[in-house]
Amino acid sequence: MGLIVQKFGGTSVATAEKIRAAAQRAVAAKRDGHQVVMVVSARGKKTDELLTLAAEVTADPPRREMDMLLSTGEQESVALMAMAIQELGEQAVSLTGGQIGIITDSQYSKARIREISVERMRKHLADGAIVVACGFQGVDDEGNITTLGRGGSDTTATALAAVLKADECQIYTDVEGVFTTDPRIVAEARKINTISHDEMLELASLGAGVMHSRSIEFAKKFDVPLRVRPSFSDALGTLIAPHGDDHAPVVTGLALARQEARVTFADLPNRPGVMSVIFSRLANRKIPVDMVVQNVGTDETAEVSFTVPEDDLAATLTAAREAIRELGAGSVQSGTNVSKLSAVGDGMRSHSGVAAQLFRSLSDAGVNIEMITTSDIKISVLVNRDDADTALRTVHTGFGLDQADARPPSIGFRQSAQKQAHGAEGSLESQVVGSLANMEKLVVNDVDLDETQSRISIHHIPDAPGVCADLFEAVAEGDVMVDMIVQNVSRQGSAEVSFTVLRSDIERCLLLVREVVSQWKGAELTFDREIDKLTVTGIGLRSHTGVGEMIFRALGDAGVNVQMINTSEVRLSVVVGAGQGKQAVASLHSAFGS
Ligand code: ASP
Ligand code: MG
Numbered sequence: 001m002g003l004i005v006q007k008f009g010g011t012s013v014a015t016a017e018k019i020r021a022a023a024q025r026a027v028a029a030k031r032d033g034h035q036v037v038m039v040v041s042a043r044g045k046k047t048d049e050l051l052t053l054a055a056e057v058t059a060d061p062p063r064r065e066m067d068m069l070l071s072t073g074e075q076e077s078v079a080l081m082a083m084a085i086q087e088l089g090e091q092a093v094s095l096t097g098g099q100i101g102i103i104t105d106s107q108y109s110k111a112r113i114r115e116i117s118v119e120r121m122r123k124h125l126a127d128g129a130i131v132v133a134c135g136f137q138g139v140d141d142e143g144n145i146t147t148l149g150r151g152g153s154d155t156t157a158t159a160l161a162a163v164l165k166a167d168e169c170q171i172y173t174d175v176e177g178v179f180t181t182d183p184r185i186v187a188e189a190r191k192i193n194t195i196s197h198d199e200m201l202e203l204a205s206l207g208a209g210v211m212h213s214r215s216i217e218f219a220k221k222f223d224v225p226l227r228v229r230p231s232f233s234d235a236l237g238t239l240i241a242p243h244g245d246d247h248a249p250v251v252t253g254l255a256l257a258r259q260e261a262r263v264t265f266a267d268l269p270n271r272p273g274v275m276s277v278i279f280s281r282l283a284n285r286k287i288p289v290d291m292v293v294q295n296v297g298t299d300e301t302a303e304v305s306f307t308v309p310e311d312d313l314a315a316t317l318t319a320a321r322e323a324i325r326e327l328g329a330g331s332v333q334s335g336t337n338v339s340k341l342s343a344v345g346d347g348m349r350s351h352s353g354v355a356a357q358l359f360r361s362l363s364d365a366g367v368n369i370e371m372i373t374t375s376d377i378k379i380s381v382l383v384n385r386d387d388a389d390t391a392l393r394t395v396h397t398g399f400g401l402d403q404a405d406a407r408p409p410s411i412g413f414r415q416s417a418q419k420q421a422h423g424a425e426g427s428l429e430s431q432v433v434g435s436l437a438n439m440e441k442l443v444v445n446d447v448d449l450d451e452t453q454s455r456i457s458i459h460h461i462p463d464a465p466g467v468c469a470d471l472f473e474a475v476a477e478g479d480v481m482v483d484m485i486v487q488n489v490s491r492q493g494s495a496e497v498s499f500t501v502l503r504s505d506i507e508r509c510l511l512l513v514r515e516v517v518s519q520w521k522g523a524e525l526t527f528d529r530e531i532d533k534l535t536v537t538g539i540g541l542r543s544h545t546g547v548g549e550m551i552f553r554a555l556g557d558a559g560v561n562v563q564m565i566n567t568s569e570v571r572l573s574v575v576v577g578a579g580q581g582k583q584a585v586a587s588l589h590s591a592f593g594s
Helices: 016-031 046-057 063-087 119-126 153-163 197-205 213-221 274-284 310-327 346-350 354-364 385-398 428-434 467-477 503-517 547-557 581-592
Strands: 003-008 035-040 092-095 102-104 113-116 130-134 137-139 145-147 168-173 194-196 226-230 238-241 253-269 290-295 301-309 331-344 371-375 378-384 443-450 453-461 482-489 495-502 524-528 531-539 562-567 571-577
Touching: 003 016, 003 153, 016 035, 016 063, 016 130, 035 063, 035 119, 035 153, 046 063, 063 092, 063 130, 063 137, 063 145, 092 119, 113 153, 119 130, 130 153, 153 168, 153 213, 194 197, 197 213, 197 238, 197 253, 197 331, 213 226, 213 531, 253 274, 253 310, 253 385, 274 301, 274 310, 274 547, 290 371, 290 378, 290 482, 290 562, 301 310, 310 331, 331 385, 354 378, 354 385, 354 467, 371 562, 371 571, 378 385, 443 581, 453 467, 453 503, 453 531, 467 482, 467 495, 467 503, 482 562, 495 503, 495 562, 503 524, 531 581, 547 562, 547 571, 547 581, 571 581
Parallel strands: 003 035, 003 168, 035 130, 092 130, 102 137, 168 226, 194 238
Antiparallel strands: 102 113, 137 145, 226 238, 253 301, 253 331, 290 301, 331 378, 371 378, 371 482, 443 531, 453 495, 453 524, 482 495, 531 571, 562 571
């Protein structure tokens, strides 16, 4: 006998008939001998309707009242669900977040869970009842109702699975599982059988609409086996497991964040601490910053560009003006007609040429790349929004994601998700499980120093399709493994690209690069034979908005200038000058208390 958490999204409980079908699943699991906790979202478009209604009442709804309002959608669903279960002859009890004891901070509309008490749920389960929990909501210390952000029921489900040490957390939806990309845009998208927590974290936080990224954070931190399953059939869906399998394809999936905005700070003083002023202003407003590209300055001034969701642009520009005032220097520009496409795959760790292949697919389709950032398991490119769909389709075909998965389908949970010794002594997970005081805390596992890398930069390259494809193809053909890549278009309208390669490969790489660069008029090559690269590994490094700020502040205080930076959910890399690495590592360790 095990404990299963089953989560049903809005579309799976939209009508009385669907509620009955969901109730039947829970009852079936119960009659199979399991304890069952259901987590239910608001019915259908309920949350959207409530948002619209509020907008009709006031242009500026008070945030506390907004959460009070939105939380009612889930309350309606759980009551109906409990009734449906009882109608089928099993006991059920519906509970709000507050009744369970889901305690959050007081950030209305994006509250984070602090702790969850299990007593009440355990008692009802022991009495033989199915617990039907409201997704998406909690209460703060004062008892005010809070919500966890749109799509937050997934987070409730994995969080409950984590604290109850569930055997599996099943997320029922109206799709077959997790797809290689959005099938509404790319008809050839395929269902993925097995995906790793890391890959799923990246995809979800990069804009793949499948699951709330914070729910995967929980799953990873607490080793919860997660399965996304269709609610309309008995198909097994997609298993989200601690590790993908060994035969994982190089690229597992693609995500598109359509509504992005790009922000560039220019004319900044080129000294440590400047970035920290900017990023602390953004962190205060909880703005999720991504694709940070700092142009390797060739003169006294520095320039940094990054992307934010378009919805956060107004707040970003306010923060920007404050930062510029504080610095007494700098200017800011922004542009909105851009989208971010990301390719994710654990297999990228061990393959060279993945980036080159992606750039080539885009260039074949005539798509220009405005920005590039990479991490060990993902590549993100910023493209013109008008090109976004074309870009997604071409890259999807380019990586062969439309071909059937040759790997065996994932098996039933009891065999496949043999829980990895839940809470094994001494493991990171057990430590986190042990410290439930702050469940959604950022987890920083380690800060590593890599003293084997060099940096190559090419300035003033043409801002046109195919440029990066030519460059990185030449490098890949010479079998040089490229580590970090960042590219940005400068205000002067030309592009600049920087990347790192092993020190032992730099001579060979320079030969390859010089040949390509010689075709571009006015292009200028610079390099640094020795740089230090720091890598922070953890969970939630991008979606916890203050991380960039902490890093810039810690390094700024230590007088270390950041040359390149890459952000991802599970890893954040920073390039600094040779010889500065050790000090930088020490300052990051103390900043993160790791
Ligand atoms: N009802 C909430 C929303 O639509 C939470 C959820 O569905 O997960 O965002
Ligand atoms: Mg929903």
